[in-house]
Amino acid sequence: MKINEIFYSLQGEGHYTGTPAVFVRFAGCNLKCSFCDTDFTSFTEMTEDDIVKEIGQYPTNHIVITGGEPTLQITASLVSKLHEAGKYVQIETNGTNVLPEGCNIDWVTCSPKYKAVRLQHIDELKVVFEGQDMSQYDGLTASEYRLQPCDTQDEGKNKEILRQTIDFILKNPKWKLSLQTHKILNVR
Ligand code: SF4
Numbered sequence: 001m002k003i004n005e006i007f008y009s010l011q012g013e014g015h016y017t018g019t020p021a022v023f024v025r026f027a028g029c030n031l032k033c034s035f036c037d038t039d040f041t042s043f044t045e046m047t048e049d050d051i052v053k054e055i056g057q058y059p060t061n062h063i064v065i066t067g068g069e070p071t072l073q074i075t076a077s078l079v080s081k082l083h084e085a086g087k088y089v090q091i092e093t094n095g096t097n098v099l100p101e102g103c104n105i106d107w108v109t110c111s112p113k114y115k116a117v118r119l120q121h122i123d124e125l126k127v128v129f130e131g132q133d134m135s136q137y138d139g140l141t142a143s144e145y146r147l148q149p150c151d152t153q154d155e156g157k158n159k160e161i162l163r164q165t166i167d168f169i170l171k172n173p174k175w176k177l178s179l180q181t182h183k184i185l186n187v188r
Contacts, residue, residue: 001073002027002043003051008058012182014109014126014146016090021062022055026070031094033113035128035150040068048078052085065105066092076102095119112137126178129165134172146178 004025011019027043029036046054055063063082065074071093080102082089088106091099095110095117110122117140125142127134130150149165152158169175182188 001046001048001051001078003046004040004043004068006051006054007188008060009188010182011062011064011090012180012185012187013148014178015107015124015144016062016064017178017181019062020060021064021090022058022060023064023066024051024055024070026065026067026073028072029067029069029094030072030096031069031113031115035130035152037151038068048075048081051078052081055082055087056085061087062090063087064090064092069094069097071097071099074100074103076100076104079103079105093119095122110140110142112140129168130161131164134168145175147175148178148180151180151183 004027006022006024008022011017011021025040027040029040070091079089090107090109091105092109094113096115098118098120099105107123108121109124109126110117110119111126111128122140122142124144124146125140126146126148127137128150129147147165147169149161169177
């Protein structure tokens, strides 16, 4: 498997914000989002057992499989091995691919981008908001709906997007605010 990095930090976004987690960042993505702030091009080849072993050195049971786009590489056997090791597995995906048969992820966080969502099941729908038409997500069902203001790297624009995000949530209360708390706190 092509792994960009494995590191231990706090989950910064969404439902599990503040949870200590080991992040497994898979290399590669099938999309090219204008606001992407992740370096997912470089990688080390690791076997599933290498990954489980490296994760095992950290004290948390919460694992976040992320990318890039992790559904391009995730396997049911890696998830089974993590479960056998007592881990709880969250995946963060753009939702454009279906998960492999038997891939029993515990918590699916889907952040749709500009391409249609094909995922069979979503626990948390986390939309990065730049002012787009929100009706495009009406057909997607999840247990939780999170709206996260896009970080455009422009202070003025970010303020305006945050105002629009809060305004939308107040009018559509099934949505809750998600912030990139790791950026606010300046941790990884
Ligand atoms: S889907 Fe995610 S990782 Fe891929 S380009 Fe878009 S923001 Fe970056």
